Amino acid sequence: MKFQAAITLSIITVIISGCRKPTPPPVEKTWLTMGTFASVTLRSDDAEKIERYHTEAARCFDEINQTLSVYRPDSEITQLNNATGMISVSEQTFQMLEKTIHYSKISGGAFDPTLFPLIRLWGFSGGTTPTNLPEVEAISKLRSNTGYQHMKLNPVSHTAGFDQPGMSIDLGGIAKGFAVDLAYDHLTSSLPANTLINLGGNIRCHGMATPDRPWRIGVRHPFDTSKTLGALSIASGMSLATSGNYERFVYIKEKSYAHIIDPRTGYPVKGMAGVTVLSTTAIEADAMSTALFVAGVENAPALLAECPNTQALLVPDKNPIEIWVSEGFQTVFTPHPEYADSVHLLDPYIEL
Numbered sequence: 001m002k003f004q005a006a007i008t009l010s011i012i013t014v015i016i017s018g019c020r021k022p023t024p025p026p027v028e029k030t031w032l033t034m035g036t037f038a039s040v041t042l043r044s045d046d047a048e049k050i051e052r053y054h055t056e057a058a059r060c061f062d063e064i065n066q067t068l069s070v071y072r073p074d075s076e077i078t079q080l081n082n083a084t085g086m087i088s089v090s091e092q093t094f095q096m097l098e099k100t101i102h103y104s105k106i107s108g109g110a111f112d113p114t115l116f117p118l119i120r121l122w123g124f125s126g127g128t129t130p131t132n133l134p135e136v137e138a139i140s141k142l143r144s145n146t147g148y149q150h151m152k153l154n155p156v157s158h159t160a161g162f163d164q165p166g167m168s169i170d171l172g173g174i175a176k177g178f179a180v181d182l183a184y185d186h187l188t189s190s191l192p193a194n195t196l197i198n199l200g201g202n203i204r205c206h207g208m209a210t211p212d213r214p215w216r217i218g219v220r221h222p223f224d225t226s227k228t229l230g231a232l233s234i235a236s237g238m239s240l241a242t243s244g245n246y247e248r249f250v251y252i253k254e255k256s257y258a259h260i261i262d263p264r265t266g267y268p269v270k271g272m273a274g275v276t277v278l279s280t281t282a283i284e285a286d287a288m289s290t291a292l293f294v295a296g297v298e299n300a301p302a303l304l305a306e307c308p309n310t311q312a313l314l315v316p317d318k319n320p321i322e323i324w325v326s327e328g329f330q331t332v333f334t335p336h337p338e339y340a341d342s343v344h345l346l347d348p349y350i351e352l
């Protein structure tokens, strides 16, 4: 594995149960892509259809990886990062960048792809794991090359760039969600089926798990990933994403540092263990899970108020466990009996 890190198979466990004949049982096909595991689950006994689902989903994910990956020297994002001025980008990448700026803005910069130099400094996204804690001066120097406000898009010339030299972006916090939406739109329109698409814990489902049961997803326990905190039922078309400090991390001087950077400090976020977001699109769930991981329990209600289609569950990194849920999340979430007393409702946000 490239990082000194653990990438869990999937952050979320798909719970499939209660299938009665003649309904075919759900079949799952799993493969490796974009540095993580992907799967399609289909309730179908048509082997050819399952194979086509896999092929088409894999094609969509490869397409996004080729254009948006910072690991590929030929991707549009690498070209953008290496350019000195505005450069032409494809329609798809332009849309992706528009959405990225949107989530950066509504999160007040908690989500910020321009943190790339700091992400690499801490040993992620192709950076080398530091043996010592990065120097304060190095962090503050790199921080001056960040800020999503410096990302510029020109819708007339279809170009993208930065208004300050030394800037670069990493779409690792949002690209998988974008890829899942692409696969979802393509597959559900061309090959209708009851299906669940999963790319490294970025999930979108269509239809039902069985004729009388919606898809049910288990939320992984961030302190013991062999357990679940509970499960939620997700309606057709909905998406789920999780950001966790156990997904990807580095060890420096025997202390673990998570892969999500706090733009206010330039250090990996402390104090959060896991965030699971339910939303109407996978891109929103992906961006918001990363943003809420930075925002934390205290700032979550204000951030959720910016995104009415989004519901969330947050677990701070503290013992005993606390599970904070928004009202809409609570209605679809069934906690494991062991954690029922640990569930708290996030206060609704009231603007003063």
Ligand code: AMP
Pocket (backbone or CB within 6 Å): 110, 111, 112, 113, 115, 119, 124, 125, 170, 171, 172, 173, 174, 242, 243, 244, 247, 248, 259, 260, 261, 262, 263, 286, 289, 290, 293, 294
């Ligand atoms: P996720 O697992 O979806 O929360 O995304 C985490 C990934 O997003 C990291 O591995 C980085 O590539 C990138 N990232 C880290 N911190 C941030 C941040 N504050 N805003 C946006 N992207 C980030």
Ligand code: MG
Pocket (backbone or CB within 6 Å): 172, 173, 174, 241, 243, 285, 286, 287, 288, 289, 290
């Ligand atoms: Mg994300």
